[in-house]
Amino acid sequence: MxxxxxxxxxxxWDGNIGAGLEEYVPGVTQEIKMFASVFLKQNTSDYELICSLIDSYVATDGPVKLMTTQLVDRYTLDHLRTKYPNIVFRRIRGSQIENVRNLTDDALRRRSTLVEKMEDDSHE
Structure with a gap:
């Protein structure tokens, strides 16, 4: 798989949370397969937020690599790794995160959630 x-x-921001999440194909083109611009009108812990986003938008039926820029503390990261043993969590920064940062800002501006799945032409 x-x-x-x-x-x-x-x-x-202001008691709300904006989140950007995208599924991509690594490589030169970084093709986007799915993106979500998520608006949450509540304040929750980093752990609960990340679990909620994973449960809602990440296909956890196989191996996954999840990149995040958040400075999530080691304690939270350890709990996430325990709950999702098939997900490799990595921190990244800089230009790689620009798209999801824009999705985050967009969600906070719109105050609503938008999810888009790209049509897959190739048959695996």
Whole structure:
């Protein structure tokens, strides 16, 4: 089974949370397979937020690599690794995260959630 790749970014603002999540194909083109611009009208812990996003948008039926820029503390990361043993969590920064940061800002501006799945022309 092929590994799936995701990038996640979120930020808290004014008692709300905006999150950007995308599934992508690694490589030169970084083709996007799915993106979600998620607006949450509540404040929750980093752990609960990440679990909620994974449960809602990440295909956890196979191996997954989840990249996040959040400075999630080691304690939270250890709990996530225990709950999702098939997900490899990695921190990234810089230009790789620009798209999901834009999705985050977009969700906070729109105050609603938008999810888009790209049509897959190839048959695996």
């Amino acid at each position: 092929n590994r799936k790749y995701y990038r996640l970014y979120y930020k808290r």
